[in-house]
Amino acid sequence: MRAQAAFLLAAILAVPWPSSSFASNDPATPKQPVIVELFTSEGCSSCPPADSLLKKLSEDQPFDGVEIIALEEHVDYWNHDGWFDPFSSVEFTSRQEDYAKVLTKSDVYTPQMIVDGRAQFVGNHTHDARDQIRWAAAHPKARLLLTPAQSTKGRTHSFEMRLDPSSTAPADSRLDFYVAITEKGLSSNVKAGENSGETLQHSPVVRQIKKLHPVALPLSGPVNFSVDLRDNWLVSNLTIVVFLADPRSHEILAAGASPVS
Numbered sequence: 001m002r003a004q005a006a007f008l009l010a011a012i013l014a015v016p017w018p019s020s021s022f023a024s025n026d027p028a029t030p031k032q033p034v035i036v037e038l039f040t041s042e043g044c045s046s047c048p049p050a051d052s053l054l055k056k057l058s059e060d061q062p063f064d065g066v067e068i069i070a071l072e073e074h075v076d077y078w079n080h081d082g083w084f085d086p087f088s089s090v091e092f093t094s095r096q097e098d099y100a101k102v103l104t105k106s107d108v109y110t111p112q113m114i115v116d117g118r119a120q121f122v123g124n125h126t127h128d129a130r131d132q133i134r135w136a137a138a139h140p141k142a143r144l145l146l147t148p149a150q151s152t153k154g155r156t157h158s159f160e161m162r163l164d165p166s167s168t169a170p171a172d173s174r175l176d177f178y179v180a181i182t183e184k185g186l187s188s189n190v191k192a193g194e195n196s197g198e199t200l201q202h203s204p205v206v207r208q209i210k211k212l213h214p215v216a217l218p219l220s221g222p223v224n225f226s227v228d229l230r231d232n233w234l235v236s237n238l239t240i241v242v243f244l245a246d247p248r249s250h251e252i253l254a255a256g257a258s259p260v261s
Contacts, residue, residue: 144256
């Protein structure tokens with residue numbers, strides 16, 4: 001298992017990302033956001049290559065005109081064999097289970113990658129990731145813009161969310177509104193379990209994800225919300241991710257992201 005994972009990791013790091021033919025190279029043209037979720041665990045020996053793939057996608061941003069927004073979500077059902085994943089949460093497991101109810105041929109497993117809430121595949125399959133990101137970018141969603149609000153105090157940060165007027169939003173849609181906080185630069189020295197002895201480097205890890213009140217499109221004005229940051233989160237590495245999803249299919253129809261500071 002470990003030798004296979006090492007081979008997959010080497011293959012991922014060697015992949016030359018092809019340029020996209022559908023996207024504009026004009027820096028003035030807003031990039032199309034694509035949400036890439038990875039359900040993973042430090043207790044799963046086949047997960048590190050998938051973590052590395054998402055990290056590479058997030059850092060390289062290899063497709064012209066595309067903003068890849070990475071959400072690495074650590075499930076809790078691998079917390080056995082002596083290792084407790086410090087980034088795991090039952091809420092990420094529940095989110096994966098919700099996807100399994102609506103996605104075609106889907107089940108709960110790791111590593112699982114899901115693009116824009118509509119396509120799922122094994123998370124270390126580089127070519128599937130490339131193809132699904134290209135497909136998502138070729139079917140543009142609405143862009144959400146975030147600006148800090150003046151009411152920010154201490155570890156509570158407030159934001160205003162607006163719809164980018166240059167993007168097209170689904171008309172008269174009532175969508176689920178999600179806010180996630182991710183932190184980049186995280187790693188672990190695993191002491192037990194299937195990855196015992198390994199140092200794992202992560203892509204932006206979801207620290208928290210919440211479904212807030214439903215939002216109707218088109219927006220009549222800015223949407224205000226606040227997040228509370230924990231003391232052990234490094235503020236300079238945090239990103240706020242917002243997205244709107246169909247309440248039935250979970251497909252993501254609008255998205256945006258911004259650094260906390």
